[in-house]
Amino acid sequence: MAVTRSSTGAPGHELLDGLTASQARAVTTPAHTVCVMAAAGAGKTRVLTRRVAYRVAQQTAGSRHVLAITFTRKAAEELRQRLGQAELGEGDLGREVTAGTFHSLALSQLRRWWADRRTPEPAVIQSKARLVGELAAGRPGLEGVPLAELSGALEWAAARLVAAEDLEQAATLAGRQLPAPAEALTSLMTRYTDEKRRRRVVDFDDLLRLYVQALREDARFGAAQRWRWRHLFVDEVQDVNPLQCQVLTTLLGDNDDLFVVGDPNQAIYGWNGADPGFLTSVPDRWPGTEVVHLDDNHRSSPQVVALAAAVLGRPGAAVRSSQPDGPLPELRSFPDEEREAATIAGEVVRAHLQGLDWGAMAVLARTNVQLTGIAEALARAGAPTRLLGPDRDAAGTGQADGPGEGPARVTSYDRPGAAEDAVALGSFHRAKGLQWPAVWLAGLESGLVPIAYAEDQVSLAEERRLLYVALTRAERELHCSWARERRTASGARLRRGPSPWLAAVAAHFAGSAGALAEGPDGTGPGLVDFFASARRRLAGSRAARGEAPADGQTEALARRLDEWRRRLARASGVPAHVLLHDATVQLLAERRPRTLEELAVVPGLGPVKVARFGPALLEVVEGALADLGMAAGA
Numbered sequence: 001m002a003v004t005r006s007s008t009g010a011p012g013h014e015l016l017d018g019l020t021a022s023q024a025r026a027v028t029t030p031a032h033t034v035c036v037m038a039a040a041g042a043g044k045t046r047v048l049t050r051r052v053a054y055r056v057a058q059q060t061a062g063s064r065h066v067l068a069i070t071f072t073r074k075a076a077e078e079l080r081q082r083l084g085q086a087e088l089g090e091g092d093l094g095r096e097v098t099a100g101t102f103h104s105l106a107l108s109q110l111r112r113w114w115a116d117r118r119t120p121e122p123a124v125i126q127s128k129a130r131l132v133g134e135l136a137a138g139r140p141g142l143e144g145v146p147l148a149e150l151s152g153a154l155e156w157a158a159a160r161l162v163a164a165e166d167l168e169q170a171a172t173l174a175g176r177q178l179p180a181p182a183e184a185l186t187s188l189m190t191r192y193t194d195e196k197r198r199r200r201v202v203d204f205d206d207l208l209r210l211y212v213q214a215l216r217e218d219a220r221f222g223a224a225q226r227w228r229w230r231h232l233f234v235d236e237v238q239d240v241n242p243l244q245c246q247v248l249t250t251l252l253g254d255n256d257d258l259f260v261v262g263d264p265n266q267a268i269y270g271w272n273g274a275d276p277g278f279l280t281s282v283p284d285r286w287p288g289t290e291v292v293h294l295d296d297n298h299r300s301s302p303q304v305v306a307l308a309a310a311v312l313g314r315p316g317a318a319v320r321s322s323q324p325d326g327p328l329p330e331l332r333s334f335p336d337e338e339r340e341a342a343t344i345a346g347e348v349v350r351a352h353l354q355g356l357d358w359g360a361m362a363v364l365a366r367t368n369v370q371l372t373g374i375a376e377a378l379a380r381a382g383a384p385t386r387l388l389g390p391d392r393d394a395a396g397t398g399q400a401d402g403p404g405e406g407p408a409r410v411t412s413y414d415r416p417g418a419a420e421d422a423v424a425l426g427s428f429h430r431a432k433g434l435q436w437p438a439v440w441l442a443g444l445e446s447g448l449v450p451i452a453y454a455e456d457q458v459s460l461a462e463e464r465r466l467l468y469v470a471l472t473r474a475e476r477e478l479h480c481s482w483a484r485e486r487r488t489a490s491g492a493r494l495r496r497g498p499s500p501w502l503a504a505v506a507a508h509f510a511g512s513a514g515a516l517a518e519g520p521d522g523t524g525p526g527l528v529d530f531f532a533s534a535r536r537r538l539a540g541s542r543a544a545r546g547e548a549p550a551d552g553q554t555e556a557l558a559r560r561l562d563e564w565r566r567r568l569a570r571a572s573g574v575p576a577h578v579l580l581h582d583a584t585v586q587l588l589a590e591r592r593p594r595t596l597e598e599l600a601v602v603p604g605l606g607p608v609k610v611a612r613f614g615p616a617l618l619e620v621v622e623g624a625l626a627d628l629g630m631a632a633g634a
Helices: 022-030 044-057 073-083 102-116 129-134 147-159 164-174 182-199 204-217 219-228 242-252 277-285 302-312 337-353 371-380 459-473 502-503 524-538 552-572 582-591 596-600 604-629
Strands: 033-036 068-072 100-103 230-235 258-264 290-294 332-334 363-365 385-387 425-428 436-439 474-483 485-487 492-496
Touching: 022 044, 022 290, 033 044, 033 277, 044 068, 044 073, 044 230, 068 073, 068 102, 073 100, 100 102, 102 204, 102 219, 102 242, 102 492, 129 147, 129 182, 147 182, 147 204, 164 182, 182 219, 182 485, 204 219, 204 242, 219 242, 230 242, 242 277, 242 302, 258 277, 277 552, 290 492, 302 459, 302 474, 302 502, 337 363, 337 371, 337 436, 337 474, 363 371, 371 385, 371 425, 436 459, 552 582, 552 604, 596 604
Parallel strands: 033 258, 033 290, 068 100, 068 230, 230 258, 332 474, 363 425, 363 436, 385 425, 436 474
Antiparallel strands: 485 492
């Protein structure tokens, strides 16, 4: 892999030392708006910090006017530390540049705004669960629903800018299953908002909403904020939700000095309101944007990258490794979860005896519940462990566990004074952004990978990306396994089958023939049938219904509808999915409605959207039918 070498000349040229051609382009491009699509392990933080330093050295940006936003306190601190390194030029950019999370930015600036206006500062509640619990107690439809799920539904609605009265329709469009009847949740949302106002408290979502409100309604405050931060740098943009997107676009105003970094293939927080559509729509929002692709993984061996890319399929076609060859990843099956845990524990201890530090190893699973037996097995084997916790930002929020992961009931067996020198245990979600020389992925079974309730194509695509994220945590050694029998919460034992994605990538594993030799019913042909059925489920709703796959004309109409949706979204200043979900666009292309009555029965529309967009949608469909020579009513 060719790297850039510095030479005498322009200021900041030494900042290009060791960068690949693509990385150097991302650092030096004269474009005002830059969108970097960075694969896992592509060195995105290095590129972002060097871009800041290069622009300061070139005097195209003032260090005190730079704002770098990321999603966790840890990531923000890492940005500050890297900017403070000597090789990034004179001065201490770590002190001069403002780096923080969305919530810490909003809270700090609102405090100034409240102080200037002599407005009493409201208290910020650290967790909405207690207040939600008070309001939900004894309410019809909410009995027995876990507070975490109720709070999660409210957080999702806030992140997606969904009003209480629109909750049911928004959840349907997004394919999100509500934890309680929509009417009961709508009432809870309304009471929660009213009670916060009565008590003069705000939650973390309110901080972002109030910051946007202040920027829009107080012209002097908005102008001062935009003068203060003229150069915006945003990391992990695939994790931005519509509310955070609103913060960014409002803070920018007419300014187009924006540098964003992200990876659509690592978008795994859709259940929490995140929308990778903001990242992919940057070139549409800001004409003249330069898009730079960083496809080289500088973290993982070619063997690990090849396997992870194969899981993604076509979206992973361009991803490659710049590292030396490593061992082939291993795939094994075990009779039960106890044998799986014991074997993993034995291998971890053996690797340590052969010279690998405890902290250089991690055991990951899709859910926290799976980690309990593994932690106990490691403890019996004498291995110290630490549980990966939420990486909370300065305002107290952070990316939580995914839905269905369950509470963490894992004891951390750290030795005194050696918290970091311990084997890491965590869920796939918690492992994002981390890496280890050796990684064990346990429980790669159907019903867990993908999770059982992921039935629509949006959820299944996110589960696939989640597996990709987990696989790319490994630098060299990768051990994957599944159990043919697993105990349920009630104690019953159930037969299990391997994840349906394993068959498609078996060629990239060592030992896959033995691991996949036994099917759910104990025979080889049973496994063949299992994978055939699983592939049909993952292939898409049309195939699952036994229908023919979408033809070229249907795909052409879907593209035409998507273009119309994106134009309207840009004009409205909202994400495209808020107007029409991807699944709705596909159904419109398949059904090709010609009247308002036909349009009204398309799932995902409803009377409000039909009244608002119906005539325009029919015009798009009719025009496409004429241009493409298509027939109506598929």
